[in-house]
Structure formats: C-alpha cells, structure tokens
Amino acid sequence: MLTADRIAREKSGLRCPNDLREYIDVLERAGELRRVRTEVDWHHEVGAMSRLVTERRGPAPLFERIKDYPGQQIAAVLLGPSKPHLHARVALALGLPKEIPTLDLIEEIRRRFKSPVKPALVTRAQAPCKEVVIAGQDVDLNGFAFPWIKEIDGGRYLGTSDVVVTKDPDSGWVNWGTYRCMVVDPKRFVMLLKPSLQHGGAILARYETMGKPMPIALVIGADPVTHVVATTPVDHGVNEVDMAGGLRGVPLELVKCEMSDLEVPANAEMIIEAEILPGDEEDEGPFGEYTGHSAHRGKAPVARVTCITHRRNPIHSLANMGKPWDDFATVAYVTMPAVAKNRLEANGLDIKAAYHYVPGVIAISVKPRPGLHRRIVSTLLSSHRLAQCGVVFVDEDVDVTNIEDVWWAICTRMNPERYEVVRGVAANLLWPWLTPEERERREAGLWVMDASFPYDWPADYREKHTIVSDFKNGWSEPMKQRVLDRWSEYGYEDVR
Numbered sequence: 001m002l003t004a005d006r007i008a009r010e011k012s013g014l015r016c017p018n019d020l021r022e023y024i025d026v027l028e029r030a031g032e033l034r035r036v037r038t039e040v041d042w043h044h045e046v047g048a049m050s051r052l053v054t055e056r057r058g059p060a061p062l063f064e065r066i067k068d069y070p071g072q073q074i075a076a077v078l079l080g081p082s083k084p085h086l087h088a089r090v091a092l093a094l095g096l097p098k099e100i101p102t103l104d105l106i107e108e109i110r111r112r113f114k115s116p117v118k119p120a121l122v123t124r125a126q127a128p129c130k131e132v133v134i135a136g137q138d139v140d141l142n143g144f145a146f147p148w149i150k151e152i153d154g155g156r157y158l159g160t161s162d163v164v165v166t167k168d169p170d171s172g173w174v175n176w177g178t179y180r181c182m183v184v185d186p187k188r189f190v191m192l193l194k195p196s197l198q199h200g201g202a203i204l205a206r207y208e209t210m211g212k213p214m215p216i217a218l219v220i221g222a223d224p225v226t227h228v229v230a231t232t233p234v235d236h237g238v239n240e241v242d243m244a245g246g247l248r249g250v251p252l253e254l255v256k257c258e259m260s261d262l263e264v265p266a267n268a269e270m271i272i273e274a275e276i277l278p279g280d281e282e283d284e285g286p287f288g289e290y291t292g293h294s295a296h297r298g299k300a301p302v303a304r305v306t307c308i309t310h311r312r313n314p315i316h317s318l319a320n321m322g323k324p325w326d327d328f329a330t331v332a333y334v335t336m337p338a339v340a341k342n343r344l345e346a347n348g349l350d351i352k353a354a355y356h357y358v359p360g361v362i363a364i365s366v367k368p369r370p371g372l373h374r375r376i377v378s379t380l381l382s383s384h385r386l387a388q389c390g391v392v393f394v395d396e397d398v399d400v401t402n403i404e405d406v407w408w409a410i411c412t413r414m415n416p417e418r419y420e421v422v423r424g425v426a427a428n429l430l431w432p433w434l435t436p437e438e439r440e441r442r443e444a445g446l447w448v449m450d451a452s453f454p455y456d457w458p459a460d461y462r463e464k465h466t467i468v469s470d471f472k473n474g475w476s477e478p479m480k481q482r483v484l485d486r487w488s489e490y491g492y493e494d495v496r
Helices: 004-012 022-030 043-055 086-093 102-114 199-210 224-231 240-248 327-346 371-383 404-413 434-440 459-465 477-485
Strands: 035-037 060-061 073-076 132-135 157-159 162-167 173-179 180-183 186-193 213-219 253-256 263-265 270-284 299-312 316-319 355-356 361-365 389-394 419-426 443-451
Touching: 022 035, 022 316, 043 060, 043 073, 043 316, 073 162, 086 224, 086 327, 086 355, 102 199, 102 240, 102 327, 102 355, 157 162, 157 186, 157 213, 162 199, 162 224, 162 263, 173 199, 173 240, 180 434, 186 270, 186 477, 199 213, 199 270, 224 240, 224 327, 327 355, 327 361, 327 371, 371 389, 371 419, 389 404, 404 443
Parallel strands: 035 060, 073 316, 361 389, 389 443
Antiparallel strands: 060 073, 132 299, 157 180, 162 173, 162 213, 180 186, 186 299, 213 270, 253 263, 270 299, 355 361, 419 443
C-alpha cells in the first residue's frame, strides 16, 4: 500500500528512494549494485573487497552472508564512485538519470537546496526502524555485523555511513552529521567529535559546560538523501532534515527515540540511542580517512548505549574511505559546490561553476573583475568547510569538473606571482600535511591559485598570447564537422 509520503513523491516527480532497501533496488536495476552471495568475513575481508571495488569504480557490493551473523547484511559504498559516470549513484539517489552531466547535477542540487521542506512526525507503529527494540542490559553491540574495515584501523567501526543526531541544549537546533564511531565494548562506542571540526562537537562542548550528559542518536542505513545531507556543510542553525526534504521534494518522516526526545528517520535500518557523559573519553582510531591517509589516534568522547531499535534482518551501511575515491568524495564533490555557489550568489558574487576535490580544494571558473577573487575567498571562509586547503581560480573556458583541464590551466595560466597563502584559517585535524605546531594551534593556511588571465590585459595582447590551441578552437566549424562525420570512416568508431 502506498504511504502518504510515497504518494506525494509520485506527484512531485522526484521519485527519490524512500529507504535503503528501495535504493538498493534502484541501484540493482541501474547496474550499480552486485549481490555477493558467498560468505564473507566481517573482519577485514568486507573492507578489503569493497575498497578494491571502490578504486575500480565497480558496482556497489551487497554482502548477503556475513560470517558469524546469519540474517544480517552489509551494503557497502552505496554512494561510491561509478564508471563511466562518477556521480551516477548520487544522481540515482536524487531520482535523476545516472548519466546526468556533473554541472547539471550540481545545478539541480542548488535548486532543491533553495526550497527546504519541514519533516513529518509518524507514530512508533508506523516506523520500520522500531520493528525490534533492545534496551537496558540486553544491549550488545557485538551482536551486530559491524566490520573491522582496514587492517590499519583501530577497531570495528559501527559508524562510517551514518548520521549522528544531536540537539543544542539552548536553542533546540537539531544537527545531523556523519562522524566515525568505533566499538569499545558491547555497550559503548567512541566517536570522533571535536568542537573545531563539527557542529556536533560544538554542541557537545555546551553540554559539558553545563555538566550534563548529551543524548545522541546514531542512525545506520537511512534513505540515501538523508546520508547526502548529513555530509553537506550547512550553516549553524540550519536543520539538515529540512534540506533533506528539499532534495526529496516531500517531508522526511521522523519518529521519536525511545530514551530521549530526539527524532530520527523512521525508515532507517537501525537506530542506536546513547548518551555522552561530560569528560568521558577513551582512545579512538586510527582510521583510514577521506584524505587518503590514516588519520587521528587519540582521546575522543565515549557514547554509552541506552537502546537499539532496528528493522528485522537489518542491513548495515558501510562507507570505505580512502584514496582517491569514496562515498564522501562522490557526494561532497557535488553538494559542497552547490552550497558554495548558492552562498556566493546570495552575496552578489556570480560565478560560472564550482567543483570540489578531495574535498578540501575548490576550483572556481569565473570572469575576473577587480576585487572579485578576494571577496569570493572571504565568503567561502565565512562558512563551514567550503574552503579548507585551497582555492583555484580559472577562466570560464575551463571545465572545473575535469582535473586535466584544471591542471592544464594551472600549468599554463598561473603566474607564480599570483599564488598566495591566507594564514590563520581553522585547521581540519584530519589533514596529513599539518605541522606539529599547526596541529597543536589548530590553525593553518589556505593557498589560493589564480590560474586565470588578468582582466586588465589589453585585447591585442590577449589575441597574441592566449588563444587556445585545441580541436574546438583551432579549426573552422565546417572542417571540424567534416572530421566528426568521417570519424568511423577513419576507423576510430570505438574511440569516443
């Protein structure tokens, strides 16, 4: 039977998958998922296999038989990279064709972000995530197929493709974020949560100042749009659940937790309710991160589990971070530039396009004018995570989504005198290039490359020195069309 949410989605035309299981079906029909029916070990094997799939940009694996855990499954890298369309799975999550061009995908995300939709609250009986309820002494994290992903990791990680729900004790603002969570023992896990890194960390600091425990809800296996927005850098005070509604075109259905007043996605596979006591910390990490390096080993807040609710035969979602691609990169490369361009536009700064890389570097194509580049950098730095390592400015004829094109512009158009460093920027402690002093101070620099031709060059000087030499610009339209028409005749029909 169609729910009210499903009927509304049908009318909206977006047709975003309503939950993880529907998304798995969408991926399988699109050739973006493979069912792994042989038994696979949760201890390193699931991680190694799904990492190789990621690096080869193959279909996402759904592990149907996990050693020691009959009836449970692990769905890995569901938002990971695809071939030949890098962001195909992100597009499918948003109800779009997998072949949609990257810049068109970014523009569609920008459009939807401008129209947030408030969530809808459903009853406990209407929420699939409440099919099984485990509380008190019956809680046992080791009863679930949480994998030890990489041999270089510090332990089993229950939270990689997750959503951590927290609420500000003063304003009531609810934040969603994706934070890594490592199992400590059957009733506790430790979470990398730092005030300088995440909104959730700043909220935790408020609870600690008040001397109160912070309730949290760890969401595993939500619908794909929920995971997309949880990794998207939005401003303080903005509710990610509203942004999820905007991406979906209809309200996201939420249900109240068992042990707190937090509200969570009703269609998720699993909800782990917990609380963090002030000052309670244990060792966490290391963990192979989205920087492509093993990052951070140290003290981090401990979450004490109070309740676990889940669907029958739960499917665990797994992100496998690393070099050069992972679930975060394929999402962030399109959501972060969408947020950045909307922010710049709202401040009267028009650009042609933006695209993120790894994703602490943003490439921006723009028509230069006096003072524009500095205003863009300042606006990006005024937001959360939009510019962490570097900014590359290129001319409007450069495709920011094509790393070869961006690198060509850097190598041929950037005068060394137009390179600068902005100092005193908040440091992301996951970056491997930080010096010991920067890591202690939690401040670093942001580099800016201006790989565009100066706006004040005379026209005749540009004519003599800057005409592009390629197929598009080096021949007349009739000659180019003649070559294209005879391409198969030349014997190159397989080269596209």
